Amino acid sequence: MVNTLSADLLLRRHYQVWVFTYPTGYPVPYSALLRRRQLEEIGKTYPGHRRIILVGHSMGGLLCRLMVSDSGDDRLWRHFFGKPPAQTEISPEGKAVLKEALIFRPRRDVARAIFITTPHRGSMVAKGPIGRIASSLIRKPTQFLQLGTEVMQASVVRQEPGVLKLERMPNSIDTLAPNDAWVQAMNTLPLANGIPLHSIIGDRGRGDTPRSSDGVVPYWSSHVEGAESEAIVPSDHNANRHPAGIAEVSRILKEQIGYTQKKRPVISSPQTCWP
DSSP states (O other): OHHHHHTOHHHHHHOOOOOOOOOTTSOHHHHHHHHHHHHHHHHHHSTTOOOEEEEEETHHHHHHHHHSBOOTTTHHHHHHHSSOGGGSOOOHHHHHHHHHHHOOOOOTTEEEEEEESOOTTOOGGGTSHHHHHHHHHOOOOHHHHHHHHHHHHHOOOOOOTTOOOOOSOOOTTGGGSTTOHHHHHHTTSOBOTTOOEEEEEEOTTOOOTTSOBOSSSBHHHHOOTTOSEEEEESOSSOGGGSHHHHHHHHHHHHHHTTOOOOOOOSEEOTTTOOO
16 A cells, blocks of 8 residues: 555655554553554654544554544543542552543544544454454563553443453453443544544455455444445455555545545445545
């Protein structure tokens, strides 16, 4: 995708592609925290820079979503601990990290967000044998082991239907399961007004939306209500490598700079998603 977009003279004149890397084993909220920190560094290093278009594939799409979500004052915190931060018994160091991960506002430096085969509501693969094996192979740094112990001791997660009681510090695979407490809490957060959202969803060429799946993430999880555009491409989970997926990203980037193309319907079939 980067090579294709960089080969377009119009896009190359208007955009610079930056890549955010993160350990995939970290819990999604912590990886999102690291993403915010890097965006803050960009703002300090390049004050007055043009607004950013976020493009996230799979779990990366969840990190993008959290850049344009509003947690409120302590909504997520109370969801997991049942009390405000001041009344939660966690070390100052642990509390600082958790507040940064669970209390945030939409970023004002984001112009648009593009989600590619993103499991907004989780993926059943995370609950299956493959997910369990992957989860067992993930190792966390020492700081997480200590923080995990504190979180377990302080957590009073309510026993509501579909909400899991925390038994250990979750990793990235855990936070992708449809019944995971984090996934369910994340989907209650309002998305920022005024930031256009775009979805690119794979259906493996079967054309059976809304019952489709890219093989990892089903349509019901990838779909974002209120998105400005949604393109269904005939690909597996790697729609970011499919020509139709790349073409849709290119179209959105050109739309941002005022490049006019034929307007697409909100939901397009695999046969009509090509430019």
